[in-house]
Amino acid sequence: MRLILAPMEGLLDDVLRDVLTRAAVYDWAVSEFMRVSGTLLPHRFYSRLCPELLTGGRTAAGTAVRLQLLGSDPSCIAENAAHLLALAPPGIDLNFGCPAPTVNRHRGGAALLDEPDLLHDIAAAVRAVVPRSLPFTAKMRLGIADKGRAVECARALAAGGVDELIVHARTKSEGYRPPAHWEWVGLVADAVSIPVVANGEVWSEADWMRCREVSGVADVMLGRGAVADPFLATRIRRKAEGTPSGEPDREAEWEALKPLLALFWWRVQRKLAPRFAPGRLKQWLNLLRRNHPGAEGLFQEIRALPRVGEIDAALGRYGIPVEAVALAA
Template sequence: MRLLLAPMEGLLDADLRDVLTRACPYDWAVSEFVRVSGTLLPHRCYRRVSPELLSGGRTAAAVPVRLQLLGSDPSCLADNAANLVELAPPGVDLNFGCPAPTVNRHRGGAVLLDEPELLYRIAAAVRAAVPAGTPFTAKMRLGVADTSKAVECAQALAAGGVEGLVVHARTKLDGYRPPAHWVWVARIAEAVDIPVAANGEVWSEADWRRCRAESGVADVMLGRGAVADPFLARRLRAHGGAGDCAIDRDAEWAELQPLLALYWRRAHERLRAPHSPGRLKQWLNLLRRNYPQAEHLFRDVRAVRRPTEIDAALVRHGIAAATLPLAA
């Protein structure tokens, strides 16, 4: 089996990707998308989204990060892919899964799933620009408003040269509302001759087992479930999903504390002061699904606006910002 770390625009940035891959081994991760719309982007645009490109395309834990492109113009996407491969990324991925209205209004992401022929032309153009040996993958949903074109879209991407496909088992209209329709992943996997991974609503070992059983595929991409439970992938690898193992949340929280400290330091140094507290709160909001300690910390910082107040709250909860040096 392969475990993949999902791209999550506005949530899983390079800093969080770094700490999550320190906590768990993943086969690869995918970056947030780089929006391509009519211009040839400079290299700094790719490095801004995936600073791992400055370190061989890998996180500090040596997990390769494939860079994701989003757009609707086959020629422009191909030109940018050719420009991107000059930086030797571990892989190039295409985004046909983003359901955000702003993105969709500009003909990007999941809205293109009504146009299988366009998906084929995009994939074929980018395939011609990405050299053999550089993995070329795509992520899609089941459709825009329904699943009527799901199989056709997957076949179009495969025919265009995509080597692997991640299927988020919901439509654009579904957004992130449960359930995920994993049975559709099975239908897609049966219809294409490339590896298919399932994605959506995997929050626990039990979810992972059901996902694999209903989808019939071995590979799973973890998204918000990995953010809410940073050691989920490690438990899946250790126990093979044979059954729900006893989870020592206190021990995991102790292991998570220096990673929280590291994430906060990087967010604080990278972002303007008014924005950095929100990034930590966003992660804590998901962590409190599994960790009572995160619930207590989240309540303490919920109304906080200044970084110095975040520092003080972390110290009160036994998490010192100096726990790990920034270069660690």
């Protein structure tokens, strides 16, 4: 049983990866996508989007981060993948799952799922330059508007040489709306000889159990569920080990989250201009309040605050040790 931390453009960047992999153990994580289009990208581009490359390709907690490439030109993606090897990434992943219109308009992400031959050619071109010793994976959705070619796409990627396939159990047009069609992950897994990982709509231990039961696959990638519930992966592992857990102790988890929130806020301020930093904290708190009552009050208090100093004061009132993190750094 493996748990993988998903890539989420505009949300799950290196800062949040650092925090979430401190909160729970993941077998590996995937970076936000790096768009490859018609040019050989410099190494600084990759290390800027995935600064873990500067520390052995791992987060501070030791989680390996595979780099995700997105594009539609097989030779260009392969050329960039070969160039990227000099940075010693822990693995390379291909994105055929992003449903964002701005990405899809430029023939990227899930927009390619009506072209299984192209999926094969992209995978084969990258496979030709990536050594067999380096993990090479791909993430796909079930299709653009219907699921009729999901198996064909999966077979094309497997034939192209990917080692594993992550299947987000929705179509592009379904976006992130429930439900996730876990039974289709099972159909894909039955049709290919490589390992398949299920992704989509796993918010709780019960969801994880149902996802595995319905799909028939052992491994699960967590995305929004991990962001909204940073200790979810820990509770899932306990359940997998047969350790009785009962209902989550949300008060205890909120107390454990406070230093992680402080670290997140400190790192966000180091990464972003002051006018953008508050939005990132509000974005995470908005998801956290789904599970943590403590996050609800804090979110309501800071949601209209535009300035870093005002937010520092609010965090202090909630016992979140921002100054201690700054001093320790």
